[in-house]
Amino acid sequence: MAKDxxxxxxDQLVPIPEGTTYNSYLVKGTDKTALIDATHLNTMEGLLEDxxxxxxxxxxxxxxxxGEQDHTGAIGILLERFPEAKVVTNPKCAENIVNFIRxxxxxxxxxxxxxxxxxxGKTLKFIFAPWVHWPDTMFTLIxxxxxxxxxxxxxxxxxxxxxxxxxxxxxxxxxxxxFAEIMLPYAKFAGKYTAQIRAMNPRMILPSHGPxxxxxxxxxxxYEKWTSPLPANKVVIPYVSMxxxxxxxVDTLRVCLEYRGIEVKTVDLADSDExxxxxxxxxxxxxxxxxSMVLAGPHPRAVYAAxxxxxxxxxxxxGALVGSFGWGGKxxxxxxxxxxxxxxxxxxxxxxxxxxxADDLKKIDILASSIAEKHAQLFKANAGA
Numbered sequence: 001m002a003k004d005x006x007x008x009x010x011d012q013l014v015p016i017p018e019g020t021t022y023n024s025y026l027v028k029g030t031d032k033t034a035l036i037d038a039t040h041l042n043t044m045e046g047l048l049e050d051x052x053x054x055x056x057x058x059x060x061x062x063x064x065x066x067g068e069q070d071h072t073g074a075i076g077i078l079l080e081r082f083p084e085a086k087v088v089t090n091p092k093c094a095e096n097i098v099n100f101i102r103x104x105x106x107x108x109x110x111x112x113x114x115x116x117x118x119x120x121g122k123t124l125k126f127i128f129a130p131w132v133h134w135p136d137t138m139f140t141l142i143x144x145x146x147x148x149x150x151x152x153x154x155x156x157x158x159x160x161x162x163x164x165x166x167x168x169x170x171x172x173x174x175x176x177x178x179f180a181e182i183m184l185p186y187a188k189f190a191g192k193y194t195a196q197i198r199a200m201n202p203r204m205i206l207p208s209h210g211p212x213x214x215x216x217x218x219x220x221x222x223y224e225k226w227t228s229p230l231p232a233n234k235v236v237i238p239y240v241s242m243x244x245x246x247x248x249x250v251d252t253l254r255v256c257l258e259y260r261g262i263e264v265k266t267v268d269l270a271d272s273d274e275x276x277x278x279x280x281x282x283x284x285x286x287x288x289x290x291x292s293m294v295l296a297g298p299h300p301r302a303v304y305a306a307x308x309x310x311x312x313x314x315x316x317x318x319g320a321l322v323g324s325f326g327w328g329g330k331x332x333x334x335x336x337x338x339x340x341x342x343x344x345x346x347x348x349x350x351x352x353x354x355x356x357x358a359d360d361l362k363k364i365d366i367l368a369s370s371i372a373e374k375h376a377q378l379f380k381a382n383a384g385a
Contacts (some may be wrong), residue, residue, distance in 0.1 A: 001021050001022075001023050001024075001163055002021060002022045002023075002024070002039050002040070002043035002046045002047055003019065003020075003021050003043075003159045016157040016275075018157060018158060018159045018160065018174075019157070019159050020070075020157040020158075020159065020209050020210075021157075021158070021159055021209055021210060022037075022039040022040045022043055022070055022071065022208065022209065023037065023206065023207065023208045023209065023210075023212075024036065024037050024038060024039050024047055024050075025037065025142075025147075025149055025206055026050075026051065026054055026056065027119060027122055027124065027142055028054075028056070028119070028122070029118070029119025029120035029121050029122035030119075030120035030121045030122075031118075031119060031120030032060040032061065032118075032119040032120060033056055033058060033059050033060055033061075033119065034059070034060065034061040034062070034063055034088075034117070034119055034124060035051070035059050035061070035062050035063065035078070036063040036065065036124075036140050036149050036206075037063065037064065037065055037066075037071045037072075037149070037151065037208050038062055038064070038071060038072055038073065038074040038075045038078055039070075039071070039073065039074045040069065040070045040071075040073045040074070041069070041073035041074055041077075042073075043074075044073070044074040044077055047074060048077075048081065058082060058084065059078065059082040059084075059085045060084060060085060060086070060119075061085065061086055061087075061088045061109075061117065061119075062075055062078055062079070062085055062086070062087045062088065063087075063088050063089065063124065063126075063140050063149075064087055064088070064089035064093050064094075064097060065089075065093075065137065065138050065139065065140055065149060065150075065151035065208070066093060066134055066136055066137045066138070066151045066152060066208070067089075067092075067093045067095075067096030067097050067100060067134065067136050068096075068100075068134065068152075069100055069101065070208075071151065071208055072097055072100065072101060073101065075087060075097065075101055075103060076101050076102075076103055079103060079107055085107075086107060086108065086109045087103070087107055087108045087109065088108075088109045088111055088117060088126075089108065089109075089110065089111070089136075089138070090110065090111060090112075090113075090126070090128055090136060090138050091110045092130075092135055092136040093136035093137075093138070094108045094110050095136075096134075096136050111126050112126075113126070113127065113128040113138075114126070114127065116143075121144065122142060122143075122144055122145075123142075123143040123144060124140050124141070124142060124143070125140070125141040125143055126138055126139070126140055126141075127139040127140075127141060129150075129151075129153065129189075129193050130189075131186050131189040132151075132152065132153045132183060132186055132189050132190050132193055133152055133153075133182050133183055133185075133186050137151055137152065137153070138151070139151065139153075139193075141200075141202070145203065146201075146202050146203040146204075147202060147203060147204050147206055148197065148200065148202035148204070148205055148206065149206045149207075149208075150197070150205055150206065150207050150208075151207065151208045152182060152183075152207070152208055152209065153183070153190065153193060153207065154175070154205055154207045154213065154219045154223065155175075155178050155182070155207040155208055155209035155210050156171065156174040156175040156177075156178045156207070156209060156210030156211065157174060157177070157178055157209060157210065158170070158171060158174035158175075158209075158210040158211060161211065162211070163211060163212050164211055164212050164213075164214045165210075165211040165212065165213050165214070165215075165218060165219070166211075167215065167218050171210070171211060172218075172222060173279075174210060175210065175219060175222060176222065176226065176279055176282060177275050177278070177279045178209065178210070179222075179223070179226050179282065180275065180278035180279040180281065180282045180312070181274070181275055181278050181279075184278065184281070184282060184312045184313065184314060185311065185312055185313045187226070187227045187313070187315070188227070190223060190226075190227050191223070191224075191227030191228070194220060194223040194224055194227060195224075197216075197220065198220050198224075201216075202216055203216075204216065205219060205220075225283070226282050226283065228315075229315060230315075230382055231283055231284055231285035231314075231315045231316065231317065232263065232283040232284065232285060233261070233262055233263060233285060233375050233379060234262065234263040234264070234265065234283060234284045234285055234286075235257055235262055235263070235264050235265070235284060235285070235286040235287075235288060235371060236264075236265050236266075236267065236277075236280045236281055236284040236286070236287050236288070236316075237250050237253065237254065237264065237265070237266045237267065237287075237288045237289075237290055238266075238267040238269055238272075238277050238287070238289060238290065238302070238305045238309075239266060239267070239268065239269060239289070239290025239291070239302075239322075240268070240269040240270055240290065240291065240292055240299045240301045240302050240305075241270075241290065241292055241324075242292045242294075242299070243292075244355075245292070245324035245352060245354060245355050245356060246290050246291065246292045246322065246323050246324050247290070248355070248356050248361075249290065249322040249323070249324065249350060249352065249356055249360065249361075249364055250266060250288075250290040250322065251266075252356075252361050252364045252365075253288065253322060253364050253367065253368055254266055256364060256365050256367075256368030256369075257368045257371065257372065259368075260368060260369070260372040261372075262371070262372060262375060265280045265284070266290075267280060267305075269299075269301040269302065269304075269305055270301065274308055277305060277308060277309075278308065278312055281309060281312060281314040281316065282314060283315070284314060284315075284316050285315075285316060285317050285318060285375055285378065286316060286317065286318040286319065286320070286371055286374075286375070287309060287314075287316045287318075287319050287320075287339075287344070288319070288320045288321065288322060288371075289302055289305070289306055289319075289320070289321045289322070289323075289335050289339075290302070290321075290322050290323060291321060291322070291323035291331050291335060292323060292324060292325075293323070293324065293325035293326060293329050293331055295329065296329030296330065297329055297330060297331075297334055298323070298330075298331050298334050298335050302335060303334065303335070303338065306335050306338040306339050307338050309339065309342065310338055310339055310340075310341045310342055313341075313342065314342075316342060316344060317344065317345060317374075317378060318344055318345050318346070318347065318371065318374050318375075319336075319339055319342070319344035319345070319346050319347070320346065320347040320348075320349065320350075320367060320371070321335055321336065321349040321350075321351070322349065322350045322351070322364065322367070323349075323350075323351050323352075324351065324352045324353070324354065324355070324356065325351065325352075325353060325354075326353075326354065331349070331351055332349045332351065345374070347367055347370055347371065348367070350363045350364055350367055
């Protein structure tokens with residue numbers, strides 16, 4: 001486990017305040033030795049030191065479960081250090097590795113789904129798992145020990161503690177944030193493979209980021225909840241308010257919804273990052289955009305938040321917009337267009353001219369009532385299903 005606490009952005013997009021880890025797993029058989037997943041190029045020296053500390057002078061196979069460079073960046077150096085080694089991976093990942101790190105195709109062994117590799121007393125079984133989160137992803141099962149290496153699935157950008165997950169809230173929140181940022185657009189696939197892995201009953205789950213799950217039920221149960229098609233009785237309100245007018249509408253809506261027994265999470269887009277919003281979207285039934293006007297259109301931070309929601313594809317069912325403007329322009333049209341891929345059932349926007357007046361706040365209460373009614377219908381229908 002190589003800890004990279006200096007890295008603050010993942011994919012130059014996602015903030016990772018704690019940094020992250022890149023996990024590699026060394027498997028020694030009586031005849032051959034394999035390394036499952038190489039590390040990021042930035043932490044290559046640490047990986048080489050770990051290999052040396054294990055008394056390993058020869059690596060026969062480097063297993064690439066996924067072609068992204070945080071797992072394959074060190075492969076080129078490893079192939080130089082261990083000239084007999086071959087990279088073992090699926091055809092799609094092989095193509096990506098050749099393109100990304102320019103190693104010779106002759107150094108790659110392409111395997112098929114469910115194919116096995118005998119190391120002598122240790123057998124690796126390869127299980128293709130496309131779209132968690134790339135089309136080239138696969139898992140590697142160390143059969144005799146019943147250990148499953150799942151690459152990015154079940155990962156977490158978490159650098160506190162030791163190798164094993166302690167089952168605490170900090171690990172759970174790190175895993176949820178990771179799920180939101182990386183896996184949420186592929187939630188159906190994540191749910192499918194979670195069910196398959198539950199049936200496999202591995203003794204441990206070994207992801208490529210974050211701690212190892214010595215008690216797999218901890219992360220499997222979380223993923224079963226996050227990938228369930230039914231959202232929670234929850235409203236998320238990402239908002240940006242320049243002179244408090246939009247904030248008045250947002251705060252009023254929060255109070256009105258909470259009075260009706262609905263969980264509400266507000267996300268101030270001026271001082272929150274993408275991960276905060278993504279994590280709250282995982283289980284929300286409704287998203288309400290709180291938007292201020294800039295010039296003649298919605299504030300750019302609100303535009304970005306709406307776009308983020310549209311590409312993450314959360315399981316929200318309903319949507320609305322509240323906001324304020326000064327002299328004129330369009331708030332709703334642009335935001336609603338960006339959110340259109342989510343196919344939300346939209347409520348009537350509540351938009352005030354300047355500071356909200358009594359009529360505006362009355363409309364907010366009506367909006368809260370409408371949201372509560374839709375939530376009640378949704379959960380009643382699912383309870384009877």
